Amino acid sequence: MQNERKRILKMVEEGKLAVDEALMLLEELEKTQKTMEQKQEEIVHELSTAVQFEEAKKDEPIHHKFQSAKDKIFEFVDSP
Numbered sequence: 001m002q003n004e005r006k007r008i009l010k011m012v013e014e015g016k017l018a019v020d021e022a023l024m025l026l027e028e029l030e031k032t033q034k035t036m037e038q039k040q041e042e043i044v045h046e047l048s049t050a051v052q053f054e055e056a057k058k059d060e061p062i063h064h065k066f067q068s069a070k071d072k073i074f075e076f077v078d079s080p
Contacts, residue, residue, distance in 0.1 A: 001033050 008025050011017040017025070 001029065004029055 005026065008017065008022050008029075012019060012022045
């Protein structure tokens with residue numbers, strides 16, 4: 001974003017852009033940056049939620065399988 005700002009200011013300096021036009025471009029650039037940051041935050045939140053869900057899902061079956069295997073071993077050992 002810093003590079004874009006410099007380019008806009010350079011164009012004003014060279015007379016290619018009016019000050020009002022540059023201000024409008026800088027405002028739009030700022031809005032775009034805020035929108036991108038919000039989208040990044042949403043994506044990070046969605047990904048972290050998905051990862052937490054997947055991790056929780058992984059833990060349950062393993063525990064259940066382990067418990068089931070343990071029960072089967074004890075049944076086998078205890079059987080006459």
